[in-house]
Amino acid sequence: MPKRVKREHADVAKVKPEDVLHIAGQEILPGETRMIDLPVPSLYTHTQLEMPIQVIRGKKPGPTMFVSAAIHGDEINGVEIIRRILNQKAIKRLHGTLIAIPVVNIFGFINQSRYLPDRRDLNRSFPGSESGSLAARIAHLFLNDIVSHCTHGIDLHTAAIHRENFPHIRAVLDDEETERMAKAFASPVILNSEIIDGSLRKAVEAKGINIIVYEAGEALRFNEFAIRAGVRGVMSVMREIGMLTTSKQPRKKPYTEVAGDSTWIRAPQSGIVRLIKPLGSWVKKNEVLGVVADPFGEQEQQALSPYDGIVIGKTNLPLVNEGEALFHIAKVRSVNTREHVEEYQQVLDPTSDDGKPADPPVN
Numbered sequence: 001m002p003k004r005v006k007r008e009h010a011d012v013a014k015v016k017p018e019d020v021l022h023i024a025g026q027e028i029l030p031g032e033t034r035m036i037d038l039p040v041p042s043l044y045t046h047t048q049l050e051m052p053i054q055v056i057r058g059k060k061p062g063p064t065m066f067v068s069a070a071i072h073g074d075e076i077n078g079v080e081i082i083r084r085i086l087n088q089k090a091i092k093r094l095h096g097t098l099i100a101i102p103v104v105n106i107f108g109f110i111n112q113s114r115y116l117p118d119r120r121d122l123n124r125s126f127p128g129s130e131s132g133s134l135a136a137r138i139a140h141l142f143l144n145d146i147v148s149h150c151t152h153g154i155d156l157h158t159a160a161i162h163r164e165n166f167p168h169i170r171a172v173l174d175d176e177e178t179e180r181m182a183k184a185f186a187s188p189v190i191l192n193s194e195i196i197d198g199s200l201r202k203a204v205e206a207k208g209i210n211i212i213v214y215e216a217g218e219a220l221r222f223n224e225f226a227i228r229a230g231v232r233g234v235m236s237v238m239r240e241i242g243m244l245t246t247s248k249q250p251r252k253k254p255y256t257e258v259a260g261d262s263t264w265i266r267a268p269q270s271g272i273v274r275l276i277k278p279l280g281s282w283v284k285k286n287e288v289l290g291v292v293a294d295p296f297g298e299q300e301q302q303a304l305s306p307y308d309g310i311v312i313g314k315t316n317l318p319l320v321n322e323g324e325a326l327f328h329i330a331k332v333r334s335v336n337t338r339e340h341v342e343e344y345q346q347v348l349d350p351t352s353d354d355g356k357p358a359d360p361p362v363n
Contacts, residue, residue: 021064021097023055024145028097031059038145040106040138049107051138053146054086054100062096062243065152067234068142069101071123071200073108073115074219078156081230084359088235096243099150104142107134112220114160124196126203143203152181152241153204153211154234158219158226162317166279166310167216167229167344168330170201173258177210177241184240185212185233186254188280188341189310189330191262212237218316222362228348255340259330262312267292267320268301275318277327280345281311282338289327292320307331310341 021028024038037050067085069078082102085091091098103109105122115121120135128139147153159165168189171182182190195202204211214233216226236254238244267273271292277283283305293300303326313328320326346352350361 028055028057030057032057051106056098058094058096060095063151063241064097066099066150067154068104069156070103070109071105073105073113075158077158077217077226080227081156084231085234090244124198126198126200150209155213157215158217161219164218164316165215166312167226168312170213181212181237183256184237186236188344190256190258191330192258192260224350224361225348257332257337259332261331264325265303265327267322267324267326270322273318273320277311279311280341284308305329
C-alpha cells in the first residue's frame, strides 16, 4: 500500500537539509503529513507487522513532540485520545512537528494484553537493544527511530486491568520545561513521582527530552471523561510550548495540586470489598475508604486513608485477596483541591454538554 503524503510547502528546493525529518528511511519535509508503517518483528505465521505512525509537520518551525499510547497493549483510551487530537482543526495551523503513535505495543494490542508475547512489559524494557529480547528490540526501535527526534513527549496510560485511575499527570518536576508541561495539562493532580527503571520515561529523560505521563481510566475500557481530559490536556500543552497559537482572550489559570507522595491502601484480609469512596474523592486521614468482609459478614476490616489526599486509583473488582491493592491515594494538603476536582469533573462530564459535541460520547 502506498504511503499517504500530504504536501503543503511551496518549493521543495528551498527546504534546508537540516529541516528534513528522517524516520524509518523516509524524508518528511515542513508542511507534510505522512503515514509511516514502521516494521517490527513479524509473527511466527510469516505475517509482517508494523507500528503505525502519523507525522504532521507544520510550515512554521517549533518543537517536535511525540504523543504515544498503548505501550501496554490493553490500555486503549490513549488510542481514542490521539484519534481525536489528529482531527482537531487547530492541528492544521501547527508550528513544529507532531508525531502520533497510537499503538506502540502492536503485539499486545492485537491480543488485548498488557504484555508482549514473551511476557515482558515493554515499559520496563527501555532503552532496549538491537539484539535482545522481543521487548528489548521494540523498545530500542521506538526510542531510536521515533523518540530521539523529539524535544517533548506525552505518554498516555490507563490503570491495569480491573483497576481505574482518576485523570492525573506523573512527572519528575526537576526542570522548568517539564513542570511547565505538567501544569499546562491542567489535571487537578500532578504526582511528582520517581522514575521506574526500564520505563520509557527514564530512557527519554536520559536523552534530554522533556516528558510527562498521563494516567486515566481502566484497561480495555473506553472512559469518556478520561478521553476528554486527555484531549484537552494534550492540546493545552501544545499551546503552552508554542506548537499551537493561543487565544487572545485571557484564560483562567488552571488549578493543579502537586502531590509529593502517594500510596496504595491494601486489603487487610481476603474477602469481598465494599468500595465507599469514588475516584476523585477528597479524603481525610483515617477516613474509611472501604470495608472488606468474608461472604458471611462474620469478619470485617476497614481500609483507612493514611493521610489527607485525593483518591487517584482504585480497584474495580470487589473480590480481593489479603494484600491486594484497593485504593491509590495522592497526598495533598490543600482542601481547595476538592472544589477544583469537582469543577474539573463537571466541565468534562458528557451529560453537561451544551449543544452537539464534535465527537459523540463513547460508553
